[in-house]
Amino acid sequence: MVEPGEQAEKEVKQILDEVTGEMVSKNELKKRQKLRANEAKKKEKEEAKAKEQAANPKAEKVKEEVDPTKYTENRKIWIQNQRDAGANPYPHKFHRELRIDELREKFASVLTVKGEFLEEEKD
Secondary structure, eight states, rough: OOEOOOOOOOOOOOOOTTTTTTTEEEHHHHHHHHHHHHHHHHHHHHHHHHHHHHHGGGGGOOOOOHHHHHHHHHHHHHHHHHTEEEEEESSSSSOOOOOOHHHHHTTTTTSSSSSSSOSSSSO
């Protein structure tokens, strides 16, 4: 048998949730407050983003859906054009004009930054 004092200890303290008017536990109230705060932040971000887009309509980029079959089609067209022109699209060998040491010597003084390239040089 449970004595009245022990039953009072087992009862959960209820707190009024002012927004909904419900009586809830302290933990539930904290969860709800956190959820409401997160929703408010999300709403503020969306409003700021909408305001920014309204101020600068050109900044909005439309994402185009890219069809993966287009890659294959474009590649097939390029290969066929190479064959029609009399060139082999998959050559077994290629002509080498410079060895690596000659290449480094030729461009060492010109190129100082990694990733830099020369527009006027071809092949």
